[in-house]
Amino acid sequence: MNFITIDKKDWAGGIDKSRKTYRVFGPVQDENGCQLKPLAPDVYPLMDAGVTVMSPKSVLFPQTEKMLTATLDESSEDHHIMKPVEKDNTPRVVLGIRPYDARAIQMVKLNFDNPDYQDPYWCEAYDATTFVGLGINRPDSCDFSTSAGTGPFSEEGLDVLMADLDDRYLAKILTEKGETWAEACGFDTSADAAESQALFDILRKEAEKNITASVDTDRLSEKSILDLYEAPFWDDVAFSCINCGTCTFVCPTCWCFDIQDETKHKTATRFRNWDTCMSPLFTHHASGHNPRGSKVQRVRQRFMHKLKYFVDKYDQGIMCVGCGRCVASCPVNIDIREVCKTMNNYEKE
Amino acid sequence: MDTCIEKIRTICADLLAKGEVQKVIGFAEGSIPMASRPIAVTSKDDVEKLVFNATCGLNLANYVSEALPKDGKIAVTAKGCDSRNLVTHMVENQVSRDRLYIIGIPCTGMVDKRKIAALFEDEITDFIEEGDTLTIVSPQKKEKVSKTDVLRHNCRMCTHRNPVVFDVMAAEPVEEQSLDQPFADVDQIAAMDPETRWAHFQELTKNCIRCYACRNACPLCYCPTCFVDESSPQWVGKGQDKTDINTFHFLRAFHCAGRCTDCGACVEVCPMGINVRDFTRKLNKDALELFGWEAGLDMEKRPPLDVYSPDDPDDFIK
Amino acid sequence: MENPYVPYPVRIDDIEVATEDKSLKTFTFVFQNPADEEKFAYKAGQFAELSIPGVGEIPIGIASSPVEKGFVKFTVFRTGMVTSHLHNMKKGDIMGIRGPLGNWYPWEKLENKNVVIIGGGFAFTTLRSSIVYMLDPANRSRFKNIDVIYGARSPGMLLYREKLFDWEKRDDINMHITVDSTDDPDWKYHTGFVPQIVEKNAPVADEDTYAIVCGPPIMIKFTQPALTQLGYQDHQVIMSLENKMKCGIGMCGRCNIGKELVCKDGPVFTLEQINQTPKEY
Numbered sequence: 001m002n003f004i005t006i007d008k009k010d011w012a013g014g015i016d017k018s019r020k021t022y023r024v025f026g027p028v029q030d031e032n033g034c035q036l037k038p039l040a041p042d043v044y045p046l047m048d049a050g051v052t053v054m055s056p057k058s059v060l061f062p063q064t065e066k067m068l069t070a071t072l073d074e075s076s077e078d079h080h081i082m083k084p085v086e087k088d089n090t091p092r093v094v095l096g097i098r099p100y101d102a103r104a105i106q107m108v109k110l111n112f113d114n115p116d117y118q119d120p121y122w123c124e125a126y127d128a129t130t131f132v133g134l135g136i137n138r139p140d141s142c143d144f145s146t147s148a149g150t151g152p153f154s155e156e157g158l159d160v161l162m163a164d165l166d167d168r169y170l171a172k173i174l175t176e177k178g179e180t181w182a183e184a185c186g187f188d189t190s191a192d193a194a195e196s197q198a199l200f201d202i203l204r205k206e207a208e209k210n211i212t213a214s215v216d217t218d219r220l221s222e223k224s225i226l227d228l229y230e231a232p233f234w235d236d237v238a239f240s241c242i243n244c245g246t247c248t249f250v251c252p253t254c255w256c257f258d259i260q261d262e263t264k265h266k267t268a269t270r271f272r273n274w275d276t277c278m279s280p281l282f283t284h285h286a287s288g289h290n291p292r293g294s295k296v297q298r299v300r301q302r303f304m305h306k307l308k309y310f311v312d313k314y315d316q317g318i319m320c321v322g323c324g325r326c327v328a329s330c331p332v333n334i335d336i337r338e339v340c341k342t343m344n345n346y347e348k349e
Numbered sequence: 350m351d352t353c354i355e356k357i358r359t360i361c362a363d364l365l366a367k368g369e370v371q372k373v374i375g376f377a378e379g380s381i382p383m384a385s386r387p388i389a390v391t392s393k394d395d396v397e398k399l400v401f402n403a404t405c406g407l408n409l410a411n412y413v414s415e416a417l418p419k420d421g422k423i424a425v426t427a428k429g430c431d432s433r434n435l436v437t438h439m440v441e442n443q444v445s446r447d448r449l450y451i452i453g454i455p456c457t458g459m460v461d462k463r464k465i466a467a468l469f470e471d472e473i474t475d476f477i478e479e480g481d482t483l484t485i486v487s488p489q490k491k492e493k494v495s496k497t498d499v500l501r502h503n504c505r506m507c508t509h510r511n512p513v514v515f516d517v518m519a520a521e522p523v524e525e526q527s528l529d530q531p532f533a534d535v536d537q538i539a540a541m542d543p544e545t546r547w548a549h550f551q552e553l554t555k556n557c558i559r560c561y562a563c564r565n566a567c568p569l570c571y572c573p574t575c576f577v578d579e580s581s582p583q584w585v586g587k588g589q590d591k592t593d594i595n596t597f598h599f600l601r602a603f604h605c606a607g608r609c610t611d612c613g614a615c616v617e618v619c620p621m622g623i624n625v626r627d628f629t630r631k632l633n634k635d636a637l638e639l640f641g642w643e644a645g646l647d648m649e650k651r652p653p654l655d656v657y658s659p660d661d662p663d664d665f666i667k
Numbered sequence: 668m669e670n671p672y673v674p675y676p677v678r679i680d681d682i683e684v685a686t687e688d689k690s691l692k693t694f695t696f697v698f699q700n701p702a703d704e705e706k707f708a709y710k711a712g713q714f715a716e717l718s719i720p721g722v723g724e725i726p727i728g729i730a731s732s733p734v735e736k737g738f739v740k741f742t743v744f745r746t747g748m749v750t751s752h753l754h755n756m757k758k759g760d761i762m763g764i765r766g767p768l769g770n771w772y773p774w775e776k777l778e779n780k781n782v783v784i785i786g787g788g789f790a791f792t793t794l795r796s797s798i799v800y801m802l803d804p805a806n807r808s809r810f811k812n813i814d815v816i817y818g819a820r821s822p823g824m825l826l827y828r829e830k831l832f833d834w835e836k837r838d839d840i841n842m843h844i845t846v847d848s849t850d851d852p853d854w855k856y857h858t859g860f861v862p863q864i865v866e867k868n869a870p871v872a873d874e875d876t877y878a879i880v881c882g883p884p885i886m887i888k889f890t891q892p893a894l895t896q897l898g899y900q901d902h903q904v905i906m907s908l909e910n911k912m913k914c915g916i917g918m919c920g921r922c923n924i925g926k927e928l929v930c931k932d933g934p935v936f937t938l939e940q941i942n943q944t945p946k947e948y
Contacts, residue, residue, distance in 0.1 A: 030556070031622060032556055032622035035556075050471075050472065063558065067672055068672060072720065080720050080760075080761035081720075082718065084673060111918055111920075112918060116917070116931065117918065118668055118669070119671075120670045120671075124668060141381070141472060225926065225944065225945070226943065226945065236388075239388060242565040244561055244618065245562075249558050249560050250620060256921065257913070257914075258919065259672075261719075261720065261724075263721035268720035270720070271588060273587050274558075277920070277921070283911050283947070285909070285910070286748075286750065291946075295415070301923075301947075305923070309923065309926035310926075331566060331619075333381070334386070580748050
């Protein structure tokens with residue numbers, strides 16, 4: 001593992017150099033707070049920004065993504081034959097991704113890249129992407145990442161982890177992808193490994209100390225699915241919910257999607273959109289039957305998926321990295337930390 | 350306003366103890382600063398959970414139909430706007446008056462949480478409301494702000510702060526505001542040339558993620574299947590196409606024409622900070638100017654676009 | 668990288684109206700590229716996404732049998748947007764098929780066992796596939812007794828009538844065909860609901876007997892106690908579930924019952940498995 005230091009004076013120049021080979025994504029400020037976006041050639045990432053309203057999942061999994069097209073023109077030989085849409089899979093780099101968001105991408109990977117099927121759109125985008133994370137020196141009050149199995153300086157899923165040292169960044173190169181990116185930027189001032197690691201450890205401990213929010217998850221796996229499913233607390237949990245799906249859209253680990261077809265002139269396009277288990281349409285059968293027709297059923301599904309089904313299925317903890325976005329964005333203040341606690345402490349009578 | 354909570358709790362405890370209502374819909378303290386949460390209280394022992402403050406910006410009329418038991422009554426706490434939406438619900442046959450016990454709350458307005466957040470560079474960690482004085486704390490600073498200065502725009506423009514229908518009032522009525530220019534914001538948009546105006550609306554919806562929080566928080570949006578969710582025929586595409594996003598916003602606004610009470614719930618809940626009221630306000634202005642109509646004030650009258658009248662101002666209908 | 672969303676192009680080779688009310692049609696598809704047929708190798712009980720460009724996809728159980736070569740068949744109930752469109756398509760039209768998807772009836776486990784097939788209404792498609800498969804000369808000896816209880820509202824609502832009556836004549840399968848009611852004086856089979864016929868005619872279970880049950884919820888609800896009465900344990904009752912699906916490959920997230928995904932971990936589950944999950948289907 002090698003370390004480099006990047007003088008902040010060189011940061012913008014390095015990014016510019018890397019633009020020859022990379023499409024650069026990073027946090028920028030807009031009228032709705034901070035967002036992670038592809039950066040125009042004259043724009044630089046706002047590295048000291050707060051947590052982005054939307055998570056970085058859209059870099060690999062856009063809200064709307066074309067998958068296949070076909071011509072419906074019967075004079076064409078291949079009419080009505082659907083073919084994959086060409087994708088721009090040139091290298092891209094995400095600068096300033098929060099460490100817990102990188103961990104979230106690893107969770108989403110479990111879904112899109114599994115032993116049975118690989119989703120080519122997600123997987124190819126993933127392969128093309130380098131994740132350059134920035135450790136979080138001052139975690140937000142909604143941040144409960146340490147108890148969700150990651151943390152402000154977690155390395156999982158990152159290619160580079162940087163620490164902000166005021167006038168410079170100290171960067172820990174974690175993968176070959178990270179090394180290639182650093183080279184492309186011309187960042188090559190190496191730093192002493194032992195010293196640097198010690199510094200990272202100090203920063204990490206300091207940051208973790210500042211995290212005050214937490215969830216208890218230790219007893220979730222020992223509960224039975226049906227006991228939790230049939231528990232009496234769901235009506236109360238769901239009461240305020242308006243089923244808007246904001247929680248699922250802002251969530252870095254929510255991966256569900258819908259597939260839709262549209263026709264324009266003689267071209268048919270099949271594309272996918274983020275979908276949400278909060279919507280009754282999500283499970284609405286064509287017959288009219290809906291296995292999750294009521295609000296309570298849908299709210300329960302979201303929390304059961306994140307805090308129980310996922311736990312049982314993958315044995316990798318909860319499907320939540322503790323970023324706190326859903327807590328901050330929920331218009332009716334449904335708080336996953338409270339729900340997790342309720343589930344974790346539940347004893348069937 | 351904060352003084353009325355004890356009275357609300359007493360009223361609710363009494364109603365629940367006597368079995369006059371099966372539950373009370375109100376607000377509970379949120380788990381993070383500047384948040385509140387709609388709750389249903391079913392036991393008198395839980396009335397302490399009820400709060401009322403300047404963050405209770407959702408419209409509880411939205412919860413009534415779903416919360417209504419098969420028979421019996423429920424109580425609901427209602428600000429001026431909530432009460433107007435209850436009236437709209439009754440006029441539109443969504444709920445009948447005798448099923449509701451309305452606890453009226455005279456309201457001095459709700460705070461604009463985004464406006465407050467914008468006063469701070471870091472996050473807000475505490476929010477204390479004492480009368481008109483708000484004490485707002487972040488890791489870097491502590492600031493006292495007058496609530497009047499950070500009210501939501503719809504609350505600044507509100508001329509019905511007192512509930513229009515109630516069984517009991519939780520406090521003395523407050524003075525109603527009188528406004529010189531009740532629709533300055535609409536006039537400003539109307540004065541734009543067509544290109545600028547179009548650009549304004551394009552800009553307005555550019556961040557929409559189609560979560561439909563605006564629709565779902567709106568007491569008017571109770572259609573069993575919203576037109577955007579209809580599959581045969583499918584009126585609107587489901588993706589992030591600009592045309593589809595705009596179609597949703599335009600149509601929803603028109604569907605609420607003459608029914609909207611300008612309660613601001615749509616803006617309150619939007620995770621992307623879209624001022625949805627830029628659409629609905631123009632229609633409220635039209636309803637007032639063309640029909641002399643403000644929604645939710647009259648239990649006897651259907652909204653203007655819902656009735657035929659020989660003196661309709663528009664020629665085509667005659 | 669292989670793209671699991673790309674359907675195989677197929678041509679509609681034949682369309683048959685399957686029931687007297689015309690709400691079901693059986694479509695026979697032929698692969699445009701013969702090599703695709705091999706890639707589409709399937710087992711009885713699996714399903715596929717019928718894919719109409721510009722309209723959408725719909726998951727449908729495969730009604731043809733792995734032993735029938737050169738084509739694939741699907742019987743489709745007209746109900747939503749895609750199925751309505753499909754019902755209006757004609758012979759020769761080009762569309763797509765994506766699959767095969769999901770698991771299948773546990774044929775390995777069913778070897779040397781008595782198999783009781785219980786079906787109702789439209790839900791006989793993968794059961795047709797299974798019966799044709801088991802009756803194939805190469806396979807018949809691998810199974811012991813085969814009983815089939817199949818019912819519909821009326822004689823004209825029974826799927827695959829000719830096949831049913833052919834099977835009736837054979838002596839290596841016990842057919843118990845029933846209709847809810849009929850005014851046909853020549854009707855020579857049972858009348859009565861499926862659960863009643865199960866009660867009267869299904870073999871009593873020993874440990875070597877398995878029931879495969881597919882049908883509308885009301886039929887399943889009343890068939891279960893009848894089977895329990897006959898000694899079937901939950902692991903001996905095999906069912907195929909339906910849920911709303913989009914991707915068919917376990918990624919889009921909507922078809923779960925608990926932690927199982929109906930499209931990928933199912934659609935075939937034993938009653939024992941289903942009893943351990945929330946009943947969200």
